[in-house]
Amino acid sequence: MTAPMDLTTNDFETRVLGSDQPVVVDFWAEWCGPCKMMAPVLDDLAEELQGIIEFAKLDVDQSPEIPTRYGVGGIPTLIVFQSGEEIGRLVGFAPKPDVRQKLGSIIGYHLRDNSRAAA
Numbered sequence: 001m002t003a004p005m006d007l008t009t010n011d012f013e014t015r016v017l018g019s020d021q022p023v024v025v026d027f028w029a030e031w032c033g034p035c036k037m038m039a040p041v042l043d044d045l046a047e048e049l050q051g052i053i054e055f056a057k058l059d060v061d062q063s064p065e066i067p068t069r070y071g072v073g074g075i076p077t078l079i080v081f082q083s084g085e086e087i088g089r090l091v092g093f094a095p096k097p098d099v100r101q102k103l104g105s106i107i108g109y110h111l112r113d114n115s116r117a118a119a
Contacts, residue, residue, distance in 0.1 A: 008058075008062065009065050023056055025079050028057055049100075
């Protein structure tokens, strides 16, 4: 199973901004109820979209510099990075089909049933 990688301030630049693939970073915290609801959604999507999108998690309490840099005001917040730049974000909990559809429109792919047809 492919799970979202855990990030820290020390490896954010290399693993996210330096990635060849789009990376979805889940800004979360242990005490956040909606974040805990989002975790299985992201685990499933990380498995389904392996090779298309990478998924990562950043604990806002452990690494506050990164969420501050990107203006994360509420969690969970998903920020999509491509080629070192933010290309989209989703704030709050959403069900898996909604997250998949929104990610697909952000990165320009139709993401349904493990397909990778151009949008």
